[in-house]
Amino acid sequence: MAEHPAYPVGLRLTGRRVVVLGGGQVAQRRLPALIAAGADIHLVSPEATPSVEAMADAGEITWTRRPYADGDLADAWYALIATSDPEANTRASAEAERDRVWCVRSDDADRATAWTPATGHSEGVTVAVLTTNAKGRDPRHTAAIRDAVVAGLRDGTLVAPHHRTRTPGVALVGGGPGDPDLITVRGRRLLAEADVVIADRLGPRDLLAELPPHVEVIDAAKIPYGRYMAQEAINNALIEHAKQGRSVVRLKGGDPYVFGRGMEELQALADAGIPCTVVPGISSSISVPGAAGIPVTHRGVAHEFTVVSGHVAPDDERSLVDWAALARLTGTLVILMGVDKIGKIAETLIAHGKPAGTPVALVQEGTTATQRRVDATLATVAEAVRAEDVKPPAVIVIGEVVTVGPRTSA
Numbered sequence: 001m002a003e004h005p006a007y008p009v010g011l012r013l014t015g016r017r018v019v020v021l022g023g024g025q026v027a028q029r030r031l032p033a034l035i036a037a038g039a040d041i042h043l044v045s046p047e048a049t050p051s052v053e054a055m056a057d058a059g060e061i062t063w064t065r066r067p068y069a070d071g072d073l074a075d076a077w078y079a080l081i082a083t084s085d086p087e088a089n090t091r092a093s094a095e096a097e098r099d100r101v102w103c104v105r106s107d108d109a110d111r112a113t114a115w116t117p118a119t120g121h122s123e124g125v126t127v128a129v130l131t132t133n134a135k136g137r138d139p140r141h142t143a144a145i146r147d148a149v150v151a152g153l154r155d156g157t158l159v160a161p162h163h164r165t166r167t168p169g170v171a172l173v174g175g176g177p178g179d180p181d182l183i184t185v186r187g188r189r190l191l192a193e194a195d196v197v198i199a200d201r202l203g204p205r206d207l208l209a210e211l212p213p214h215v216e217v218i219d220a221a222k223i224p225y226g227r228y229m230a231q232e233a234i235n236n237a238l239i240e241h242a243k244q245g246r247s248v249v250r251l252k253g254g255d256p257y258v259f260g261r262g263m264e265e266l267q268a269l270a271d272a273g274i275p276c277t278v279v280p281g282i283s284s285s286i287s288v289p290g291a292a293g294i295p296v297t298h299r300g301v302a303h304e305f306t307v308v309s310g311h312v313a314p315d316d317e318r319s320l321v322d323w324a325a326l327a328r329l330t331g332t333l334v335i336l337m338g339v340d341k342i343g344k345i346a347e348t349l350i351a352h353g354k355p356a357g358t359p360v361a362l363v364q365e366g367t368t369a370t371q372r373r374v375d376a377t378l379a380t381v382a383e384a385v386r387a388e389d390v391k392p393p394a395v396i397v398i399g400e401v402v403t404v405g406p407r408t409s410a
Protein backbone atom coordinates (compact mmCIF):
# COMPACT_ATOMS: atom_id res chain seq x y z
CA MET A 1 0.00 0.00 0.00
CA ALA A 2 1.34 3.44 -0.92
CA GLU A 3 2.32 5.48 2.10
CA HIS A 4 0.27 8.63 2.35
CA PRO A 5 1.48 11.69 4.22
CA ALA A 6 0.32 12.20 7.80
CA TYR A 7 -2.54 14.66 8.18
CA PRO A 8 -1.51 17.51 10.50
CA VAL A 9 -4.00 18.74 13.06
CA GLY A 10 -4.08 20.61 16.38
CA LEU A 11 -5.86 18.69 19.13
CA ARG A 12 -7.85 20.79 21.60
CA LEU A 13 -7.54 18.62 24.69
CA THR A 14 -8.83 20.91 27.44
CA GLY A 15 -10.67 18.78 29.99
CA ARG A 16 -10.45 15.70 27.75
CA ARG A 17 -9.15 12.38 29.01
CA VAL A 18 -5.65 11.53 27.85
CA VAL A 19 -3.99 8.31 28.97
CA VAL A 20 -0.23 8.03 29.32
CA LEU A 21 1.27 4.58 29.74
CA GLY A 22 4.76 4.56 31.22
CA GLY A 23 6.30 7.16 33.54
CA GLY A 24 9.84 7.32 32.14
CA GLN A 25 11.79 9.88 30.10
CA VAL A 26 9.31 9.93 27.20
CA ALA A 27 6.40 10.75 29.50
CA GLN A 28 8.55 13.31 31.29
CA ARG A 29 9.25 15.08 27.98
CA ARG A 30 5.69 14.96 26.65
CA LEU A 31 3.66 15.63 29.80
CA PRO A 32 4.36 19.39 30.13
CA ALA A 33 2.74 20.13 26.75
CA LEU A 34 -0.26 17.94 27.60
CA ILE A 35 -0.59 19.73 30.94
CA ALA A 36 -0.31 23.09 29.16
CA ALA A 37 -3.07 21.96 26.81
CA GLY A 38 -5.34 21.48 29.83
CA ALA A 39 -5.80 17.74 29.25
CA ASP A 40 -7.26 15.48 31.94
CA ILE A 41 -4.19 13.25 32.17
CA HIS A 42 -4.19 9.72 33.59
CA LEU A 43 -0.82 8.07 33.97
CA VAL A 44 -0.65 4.31 34.38
CA SER A 45 2.79 3.09 35.40
CA PRO A 46 4.34 1.17 38.28
CA GLU A 47 7.18 3.72 38.41
CA ALA A 48 7.88 7.28 37.40
CA THR A 49 10.85 9.62 37.18
CA PRO A 50 11.11 12.18 40.02
CA SER A 51 9.84 14.94 37.66
CA VAL A 52 6.79 12.91 36.64
CA GLU A 53 6.17 12.08 40.28
CA ALA A 54 6.32 15.80 41.09
CA MET A 55 3.63 16.44 38.46
CA ALA A 56 1.42 13.87 40.17
CA ASP A 57 2.16 15.37 43.61
CA ALA A 58 1.20 18.79 42.26
CA GLY A 59 -2.13 17.42 41.03
CA GLU A 60 -1.29 18.08 37.36
CA ILE A 61 -1.82 14.42 36.47
CA THR A 62 -3.57 11.44 38.07
CA TRP A 63 -1.21 8.53 38.62
CA THR A 64 -2.28 4.88 38.93
CA ARG A 65 0.71 2.84 40.15
CA ARG A 66 0.49 -0.41 38.27
CA PRO A 67 1.34 -1.83 34.84
CA TYR A 68 -0.96 -1.36 31.85
CA ALA A 69 -4.10 -3.52 31.82
CA ASP A 70 -6.60 -3.96 29.00
CA GLY A 71 -9.37 -1.38 29.33
CA ASP A 72 -7.07 1.45 30.50
CA LEU A 73 -7.75 3.41 27.34
CA ALA A 74 -11.53 3.42 27.87
CA ASP A 75 -13.02 6.88 27.24
CA ALA A 76 -9.66 8.35 26.24
CA TRP A 77 -9.47 10.81 23.34
CA TYR A 78 -5.75 10.37 22.95
CA ALA A 79 -3.06 8.07 24.30
CA LEU A 80 0.68 8.14 24.70
CA ILE A 81 2.10 4.64 24.85
CA ALA A 82 5.59 4.65 26.26
CA THR A 83 6.15 1.79 28.65
CA SER A 84 9.44 -0.10 28.74
CA ASP A 85 7.59 -3.34 27.95
CA PRO A 86 7.21 -3.84 24.15
CA GLU A 87 4.59 -6.50 24.66
CA ALA A 88 2.45 -4.16 26.78
CA ASN A 89 2.89 -1.42 24.18
CA THR A 90 1.64 -3.78 21.48
CA ARG A 91 -1.41 -4.77 23.49
CA ALA A 92 -2.16 -1.12 24.31
CA SER A 93 -1.90 -0.01 20.71
CA ALA A 94 -4.24 -2.87 19.70
CA GLU A 95 -6.73 -1.55 22.27
CA ALA A 96 -6.30 1.97 20.90
CA GLU A 97 -6.94 0.75 17.35
CA ARG A 98 -9.99 -1.21 18.44
CA ASP A 99 -11.47 1.69 20.44
CA ARG A 100 -10.46 4.35 17.88
CA VAL A 101 -8.23 6.28 20.26
CA TRP A 102 -5.47 8.17 18.45
CA CYS A 103 -2.22 7.01 19.94
CA VAL A 104 1.49 7.73 19.72
CA ARG A 105 3.96 4.96 20.42
CA SER A 106 7.43 5.77 21.58
CA ASP A 107 8.91 2.41 20.55
CA ASP A 108 7.32 1.94 17.12
CA ALA A 109 6.28 4.94 15.06
CA ASP A 110 5.10 2.67 12.26
CA ARG A 111 2.40 1.18 14.44
CA ALA A 112 1.30 4.49 15.93
CA THR A 113 -1.82 6.21 14.62
CA ALA A 114 -0.45 9.63 15.52
CA TRP A 115 2.95 11.28 15.64
CA THR A 116 4.13 14.03 17.92
CA PRO A 117 5.62 16.89 15.93
CA ALA A 118 8.63 18.92 17.03
CA THR A 119 6.95 22.02 18.43
CA GLY A 120 7.92 25.50 19.49
CA HIS A 121 6.07 28.71 20.22
CA SER A 122 6.59 32.33 19.32
CA GLU A 123 4.22 35.19 19.98
CA GLY A 124 0.91 33.38 19.77
CA VAL A 125 1.96 30.91 17.07
CA THR A 126 2.79 27.22 17.49
CA VAL A 127 5.28 25.88 15.01
CA ALA A 128 4.87 22.11 14.58
CA VAL A 129 7.12 20.14 12.26
CA LEU A 130 6.42 16.58 11.08
CA THR A 131 8.13 14.46 8.50
CA THR A 132 5.78 13.66 5.67
CA ASN A 133 5.74 9.91 6.15
CA ALA A 134 7.27 7.18 8.29
CA LYS A 135 10.12 6.45 5.91
CA GLY A 136 11.52 9.97 6.17
CA ARG A 137 11.26 10.19 9.95
CA ASP A 138 14.25 12.03 11.35
CA PRO A 139 13.43 13.64 14.71
CA ARG A 140 16.69 15.60 14.80
CA HIS A 141 15.98 17.13 11.42
CA THR A 142 12.43 18.15 12.37
CA ALA A 143 13.71 19.58 15.67
CA ALA A 144 16.37 21.56 13.80
CA ILE A 145 13.75 22.99 11.41
CA ARG A 146 11.54 23.89 14.37
CA ASP A 147 14.48 25.61 16.10
CA ALA A 148 15.42 27.56 13.00
CA VAL A 149 11.86 28.77 12.42
CA VAL A 150 11.22 29.71 16.05
CA ALA A 151 14.58 31.46 16.39
CA GLY A 152 13.98 33.35 13.15
CA LEU A 153 10.52 34.48 14.25
CA ARG A 154 11.81 35.54 17.62
CA ASP A 155 14.74 37.56 16.44
CA GLY A 156 13.01 38.97 13.37
CA THR A 157 15.37 37.39 10.83
CA LEU A 158 12.37 35.44 9.55
CA VAL A 159 9.96 38.21 8.66
CA ALA A 160 6.34 37.20 8.99
CA PRO A 161 4.34 40.36 9.66
CA HIS A 162 1.18 39.96 11.71
CA HIS A 163 -1.79 41.17 9.72
CA ARG A 164 -4.59 40.79 12.17
CA THR A 165 -2.72 41.12 15.46
CA ARG A 166 0.08 43.47 14.49
CA THR A 167 0.98 45.72 17.40
CA PRO A 168 -1.00 48.87 16.67
CA GLY A 169 0.37 52.38 17.13
CA VAL A 170 3.88 52.99 18.33
CA ALA A 171 6.39 50.73 20.05
CA LEU A 172 9.04 52.47 22.14
CA VAL A 173 11.82 49.96 21.84
CA GLY A 174 14.91 49.95 24.00
CA GLY A 175 17.66 48.96 21.59
CA GLY A 176 20.41 48.27 24.13
CA PRO A 177 23.82 49.90 24.22
CA GLY A 178 24.87 49.49 20.59
CA ASP A 179 25.85 45.90 19.83
CA PRO A 180 23.02 44.68 17.56
CA ASP A 181 22.91 41.36 19.45
CA LEU A 182 21.94 43.19 22.63
CA ILE A 183 18.40 44.20 21.66
CA THR A 184 15.60 42.06 23.13
CA VAL A 185 13.92 39.36 21.06
CA ARG A 186 10.66 41.31 21.20
CA GLY A 187 12.33 44.54 20.14
CA ARG A 188 13.93 42.87 17.18
CA ARG A 189 10.65 41.32 16.09
CA LEU A 190 8.80 44.63 16.29
CA LEU A 191 11.57 46.24 14.28
CA ALA A 192 11.17 43.58 11.61
CA GLU A 193 7.44 44.29 11.44
CA ALA A 194 7.67 48.09 11.36
CA ASP A 195 6.66 50.37 8.50
CA VAL A 196 8.52 53.33 9.99
CA VAL A 197 11.47 53.42 12.39
CA ILE A 198 12.48 56.64 14.11
CA ALA A 199 15.94 56.03 15.55
CA ASP A 200 18.33 57.84 17.86
CA ARG A 201 22.03 58.30 17.29
CA LEU A 202 22.74 55.86 20.12
CA GLY A 203 21.68 52.24 20.09
CA PRO A 204 21.99 49.40 17.59
CA ARG A 205 22.25 51.35 14.36
CA ASP A 206 23.58 48.30 12.50
CA LEU A 207 20.12 46.78 12.75
CA LEU A 208 18.70 49.55 10.60
CA ALA A 209 20.76 48.40 7.65
CA GLU A 210 19.06 45.00 7.82
CA LEU A 211 15.53 46.37 7.49
CA PRO A 212 13.62 45.60 4.29
CA PRO A 213 13.67 48.41 1.70
CA HIS A 214 10.02 49.43 2.21
CA VAL A 215 10.71 50.43 5.82
CA GLU A 216 11.12 54.18 6.21
CA VAL A 217 14.01 54.94 8.58
CA ILE A 218 14.03 58.41 10.08
CA ASP A 219 16.96 59.85 12.02
CA ALA A 220 15.39 61.48 15.10
CA ALA A 221 18.15 64.09 15.21
CA LYS A 222 17.36 65.23 11.70
CA ILE A 223 13.63 65.81 12.00
CA PRO A 224 13.19 69.52 11.18
CA TYR A 225 11.57 71.10 14.21
CA GLY A 226 10.88 74.65 13.08
CA ARG A 227 8.98 76.42 15.83
CA TYR A 228 8.81 73.28 17.99
CA MET A 229 11.34 71.88 20.46
CA ALA A 230 13.24 68.93 19.00
CA GLN A 231 11.41 66.52 21.33
CA GLU A 232 8.02 67.91 20.32
CA ALA A 233 8.92 67.41 16.67
CA ILE A 234 9.75 63.75 17.39
CA ASN A 235 6.47 63.30 19.27
CA ASN A 236 4.57 64.88 16.36
CA ALA A 237 6.31 62.62 13.84
CA LEU A 238 5.40 59.54 15.91
CA ILE A 239 1.77 60.68 16.11
CA GLU A 240 1.50 61.56 12.42
CA HIS A 241 2.91 58.27 11.16
CA ALA A 242 0.77 56.25 13.58
CA LYS A 243 -2.35 58.19 12.52
CA GLN A 244 -1.70 57.08 8.95
CA GLY A 245 -2.15 53.51 10.19
CA ARG A 246 1.54 52.68 9.97
CA SER A 247 3.30 50.48 12.44
CA VAL A 248 5.88 52.74 14.07
CA VAL A 249 8.95 51.80 16.10
CA ARG A 250 10.71 54.46 18.11
CA LEU A 251 14.13 52.86 18.53
CA LYS A 252 16.04 54.24 21.48
CA GLY A 253 19.47 53.60 22.94
CA GLY A 254 19.62 51.48 26.11
CA ASP A 255 16.34 51.40 28.02
CA PRO A 256 13.58 53.87 27.08
CA TYR A 257 13.05 54.90 30.70
CA VAL A 258 16.69 55.52 31.68
CA PHE A 259 17.36 59.11 30.65
CA GLY A 260 15.53 58.23 27.47
CA ARG A 261 12.45 60.49 27.60
CA GLY A 262 10.36 57.36 27.16
CA MET A 263 7.56 58.58 29.41
CA GLU A 264 7.38 61.96 27.65
CA GLU A 265 6.83 60.21 24.35
CA LEU A 266 4.36 57.76 25.86
CA GLN A 267 2.38 60.67 27.36
CA ALA A 268 2.30 62.57 24.08
CA LEU A 269 1.02 59.45 22.33
CA ALA A 270 -1.58 58.82 25.04
CA ASP A 271 -2.79 62.44 24.72
CA ALA A 272 -3.21 61.84 20.99
CA GLY A 273 -5.12 58.59 21.66
CA ILE A 274 -2.40 56.42 20.09
CA PRO A 275 -1.67 53.01 21.64
CA CYS A 276 1.89 52.60 22.75
CA THR A 277 3.90 49.53 23.75
CA VAL A 278 7.13 49.90 25.69
CA VAL A 279 9.84 47.30 25.23
CA PRO A 280 12.60 47.44 27.85
CA GLY A 281 16.20 47.51 26.75
CA ILE A 282 19.58 46.74 28.26
CA SER A 283 20.74 50.01 29.73
CA SER A 284 24.24 51.24 29.01
CA SER A 285 24.54 52.11 32.71
CA ILE A 286 25.13 48.45 33.58
CA SER A 287 26.07 46.81 30.30
CA VAL A 288 28.78 49.23 29.17
CA PRO A 289 30.82 48.93 32.39
CA GLY A 290 30.29 45.16 32.14
CA ALA A 291 31.53 45.09 28.56
CA ALA A 292 34.73 46.75 29.76
CA GLY A 293 35.20 44.23 32.58
CA ILE A 294 33.69 46.32 35.38
CA PRO A 295 30.91 44.84 37.52
CA VAL A 296 28.72 47.58 39.02
CA THR A 297 28.48 45.54 42.23
CA HIS A 298 30.95 43.08 43.72
CA ARG A 299 30.71 41.05 46.91
CA GLY A 300 32.59 42.73 49.74
CA VAL A 301 33.29 45.83 47.60
CA ALA A 302 30.06 47.54 46.57
CA HIS A 303 26.58 46.79 47.81
CA GLU A 304 24.90 49.49 45.79
CA PHE A 305 25.23 51.37 42.56
CA THR A 306 23.74 54.72 41.73
CA VAL A 307 23.10 55.92 38.19
CA VAL A 308 23.28 59.66 37.74
CA SER A 309 22.98 62.06 34.84
CA GLY A 310 25.97 64.37 34.55
CA HIS A 311 24.53 66.54 31.80
CA VAL A 312 24.45 69.62 34.02
CA ALA A 313 27.30 70.66 36.32
CA PRO A 314 26.85 70.25 40.09
CA ASP A 315 26.68 74.03 40.61
CA ASP A 316 24.07 74.49 37.88
CA GLU A 317 20.74 75.55 39.38
CA ARG A 318 18.94 73.03 37.13
CA SER A 319 20.80 70.11 38.75
CA LEU A 320 18.55 67.72 40.68
CA VAL A 321 21.46 65.61 41.96
CA ASP A 322 22.61 65.72 45.60
CA TRP A 323 26.35 65.42 44.94
CA ALA A 324 27.22 65.87 48.64
CA ALA A 325 25.13 62.80 49.47
CA LEU A 326 26.69 60.85 46.62
CA ALA A 327 30.16 61.68 47.92
CA ARG A 328 29.26 59.93 51.19
CA LEU A 329 28.13 56.69 49.53
CA THR A 330 30.58 53.82 49.56
CA GLY A 331 29.11 52.05 46.53
CA THR A 332 29.52 52.55 42.81
CA LEU A 333 28.61 55.75 41.02
CA VAL A 334 27.71 55.43 37.34
CA ILE A 335 27.48 58.69 35.43
CA LEU A 336 25.83 58.99 32.01
CA MET A 337 26.16 62.06 29.82
CA GLY A 338 28.99 63.28 32.07
CA VAL A 339 32.06 63.59 29.84
CA ASP A 340 31.84 67.38 29.45
CA LYS A 341 31.26 68.05 33.14
CA ILE A 342 33.47 65.37 34.71
CA GLY A 343 36.05 67.92 35.92
CA LYS A 344 33.46 69.82 37.96
CA ILE A 345 31.83 66.59 39.12
CA ALA A 346 35.13 65.14 40.38
CA GLU A 347 36.01 68.40 42.16
CA THR A 348 32.60 68.45 43.87
CA LEU A 349 32.83 64.83 45.02
CA ILE A 350 36.33 65.43 46.44
CA ALA A 351 35.17 68.64 48.13
CA HIS A 352 32.44 66.64 49.87
CA GLY A 353 34.84 64.02 51.18
CA LYS A 354 35.25 61.38 48.47
CA PRO A 355 38.93 60.31 48.45
CA ALA A 356 40.84 61.86 45.54
CA GLY A 357 42.38 58.46 44.79
CA THR A 358 39.00 56.79 44.12
CA PRO A 359 39.34 54.82 40.87
CA VAL A 360 37.47 56.07 37.82
CA ALA A 361 36.96 54.44 34.42
CA LEU A 362 35.48 55.99 31.30
CA VAL A 363 34.10 53.58 28.73
CA GLN A 364 33.49 55.16 25.37
CA GLU A 365 31.18 53.62 22.72
CA GLY A 366 30.76 50.50 24.83
CA THR A 367 29.78 47.19 23.20
CA THR A 368 30.64 48.52 19.73
CA ALA A 369 33.68 47.82 17.57
CA THR A 370 35.19 51.14 18.70
CA GLN A 371 34.80 50.58 22.44
CA ARG A 372 37.64 51.91 24.56
CA ARG A 373 38.35 52.30 28.23
CA VAL A 374 40.37 55.01 29.95
CA ASP A 375 41.32 54.65 33.63
CA ALA A 376 42.05 57.45 36.08
CA THR A 377 41.25 58.59 39.61
CA LEU A 378 38.97 61.35 40.79
CA ALA A 379 42.03 63.60 41.03
CA THR A 380 43.25 62.86 37.49
CA VAL A 381 40.08 62.22 35.52
CA ALA A 382 39.65 65.71 34.03
CA GLU A 383 43.18 65.64 32.68
CA ALA A 384 42.75 62.05 31.43
CA VAL A 385 39.66 63.03 29.45
CA ARG A 386 41.62 65.87 27.81
CA ALA A 387 44.78 63.88 27.20
CA GLU A 388 42.98 60.82 25.84
CA ASP A 389 40.37 62.89 24.00
CA VAL A 390 37.45 60.92 25.47
CA LYS A 391 34.25 61.79 23.65
CA PRO A 392 30.57 61.04 24.28
CA PRO A 393 28.93 58.63 24.41
CA ALA A 394 30.76 57.34 27.44
CA VAL A 395 29.78 55.81 30.75
CA ILE A 396 31.84 56.93 33.73
CA VAL A 397 32.24 54.53 36.65
CA ILE A 398 33.53 55.79 39.97
CA GLY A 399 34.40 53.39 42.80
CA GLU A 400 36.49 50.45 43.87
CA VAL A 401 34.69 48.09 41.44
CA VAL A 402 36.80 49.66 38.68
CA THR A 403 39.83 47.73 39.89
CA VAL A 404 38.36 44.36 40.88
CA GLY A 405 38.47 42.65 37.48
CA PRO A 406 41.48 41.61 35.46
CA ARG A 407 42.50 44.71 33.51
CA THR A 408 41.21 44.18 29.98
CA SER A 409 42.45 45.91 26.92
CA ALA A 410 38.93 47.28 26.27
Ligand SMILES: C[S@@+](CC[C@H](N)C(=O)[O-])C[C@H]1O[C@@H](n2cnc3c(N)ncnc32)[C@H](O)[C@@H]1O
Residues within 6 Å of the ligand: 177, 178, 202, 203, 253, 254, 255, 256, 257, 258, 259, 260, 282, 283, 284, 285, 288, 335, 336, 337, 338, 363, 364, 365, 366, 367, 368, 392, 393, 394, 395, 396
Ligand atom coordinates in the same frame (compact mmCIF):
# COMPACT_ATOMS: atom_id res chain seq x y z
C1 LIG B 1 20.48 60.11 26.75
S1 LIG B 1 21.36 58.90 27.64
C2 LIG B 1 20.45 57.49 27.22
C3 LIG B 1 20.73 56.30 28.07
C4 LIG B 1 20.01 55.06 27.60
N1 LIG B 1 18.58 55.22 27.65
C5 LIG B 1 20.44 53.82 28.38
O1 LIG B 1 19.62 53.24 29.12
O2 LIG B 1 21.57 53.39 28.20
C6 LIG B 1 22.81 58.80 26.69
C7 LIG B 1 24.05 58.42 27.49
O3 LIG B 1 24.08 57.03 27.70
C8 LIG B 1 25.42 56.60 27.71
N2 LIG B 1 25.60 55.62 26.63
C9 LIG B 1 24.63 55.09 25.88
N3 LIG B 1 25.14 54.15 25.04
C10 LIG B 1 26.46 54.09 25.30
C11 LIG B 1 27.53 53.33 24.78
N4 LIG B 1 27.35 52.40 23.85
N5 LIG B 1 28.76 53.52 25.29
C12 LIG B 1 28.98 54.42 26.26
N6 LIG B 1 28.00 55.19 26.76
C13 LIG B 1 26.76 55.02 26.32
C14 LIG B 1 26.28 57.81 27.51
O4 LIG B 1 26.61 58.32 28.78
C15 LIG B 1 25.33 58.72 26.78
O5 LIG B 1 25.72 60.08 26.92
